Amino acid sequence: MIALQLAINGILLGGVLALSALGFNIIFGVMRVVNLAHGDFVVLAAVLCAYAFTQFGINPLLLLPLTIVVGFIAGALVHRFLLRRLPREIASAEASSLTLTFGLSYFLAGGGLALFGGRFVSVPFLTGAYQLGPISVPQARLLAFAAALVLSVAFAVFLRSTLLGRAIRATSQHLEGALACGIDVDRVRTLAFAAGTAIACAAGTLVSFLFNVNAQQGVLYTVNAFAVVVIGGLGNYTGAVLGALVLGLTESFSSYLLGSTLAEAAPYFLFILVLLLAPAGLLGKRAA
């Protein structure tokens, strides 16, 4: 029974992890940039939502469209005015994009800390649980899972069936090929970064009523997104869903079985193991 309960908790957690990782994945897939500020967008959105709830009593679900739009604009601006200006031809291009997003991460975490302070906040919203016999399903987690599912499916449909979505997938699969097809790669990159940031902010909105957050916790969410994406295979959008479930279940079981200190190391252990044994991800083909 405990195992079933832990499994349900893990799967529900996996939904939000999958959404957050989707944003991280799309940015890496299209731009080959590991966005170290990803988690900071997640927690900043969460802290903002908690603030709006405690100060003005606004339901975070109502804020969801707003955080998505703000995230989209912020992402577009970051790409246009910062990332795009980095020279691409130098040997340390990878290092400079890591450094830039790292600086951005400090900036966002510091800004959040200055504006909202370092207290842990959360939204006491839907605190009840559904009882199914001996199993309890927390309402907030169920709702977050459902919302994450809807958003992920909507984004998947966008990627599969719209022209813009296809341009994004083409660019992430083969840059030269996309260029040869006349795709405006530069515009696709801006769009991908904006969409990735918007998704991060949407995930943050859902996180606000699941966990206590403060502005300095971004690293945790960046690492989780990275772990999910590595487990599923970088740039592999279906793999990430599996990755999120694996990570959600691991976190749920390890915090019960090992205690919170050792469980902190679980995502790291998992992603290093996957990187070494199956570098292309669990669903990836051998030798990419």
Place this chain on the structure above:
Amino acid sequence: MKTLLRVAAVVAVVALVLAPLRLNGYLLNLLYTTVLYVALAYGWNIISGYAGYFSFGQIAFFGVGAYATGLLVADLNWFWMLAALAGGAIACALAIPLGYVMLRLRGPFFAMGMFGMAQMVRVVVTAIPATGSGSGLFLPPGSSLTGVYYWTLAICLGAIGLTIWIDRSAFGLRLQALREDEQVAGTLGVDVTRAKITAFALSALIPGLLGGGYALFLTYIEPDAAFSSRLDLQSIVMAILGGVGTVWGPLVGGVVMTQISEALWAKFPQIYLMLFGGLLVGLLLALPRGIVPALAGRRRPR
């Protein structure tokens, strides 16, 4: 020009050696911090600058050095410099098997993998009962800041010397070859694995040695201090802003950024993180190749 630079270097070293005689607590503290960051940046620069393996986890070796020193001093009453030396040796020895595994990863996978590895080493070290777990480890008082400063200065000068040697040696050329293209370097007869692991072990030795001094400096070690991601990330930033894979980049970046960082911290503690982040982004966009290559005004030699 060359003799002028040499004279300036000698004067600078003499000034650094004599500094504790004239400086008061705060300034000596600042000097120690600067030298520590410069030395950390040099350590990182070997594996990440010369060999091109961008690591986010060298702090693991710093923490191992700090805890090893702490245990040897507190439990076995070793003389601290000997203990710190042993800490460095342990960190270096640990780097060889770790490097053998981790250096199979590349690019962002290695970077994030090392970040994860540092967290795991931290969890393992603090799970050992002798280290006092999360609550920390007290060191007997008695060491002075001056002693720690000289220790750190010696390691820093050693790291600079090591980098100068690497930059001129065949070993350095092998590292740069594998940074540009590992497969081609292998085809040309470079023992890639051996070169990478040697660079990784040297990059672990320096923070390993520094960690012991830091433990003495704090007189109390706990996981967040010994495996401080702030120390790790800021020293990386300094090496990058100075110039990745250059001899003088870590020195210039370390000295400049430590002063800026300390000044910002003293004046604007509330918005320090934000300012530091903004400054980092701005500097990176202004000088994407780093300060030293920009001053040299041409592409990297060789």
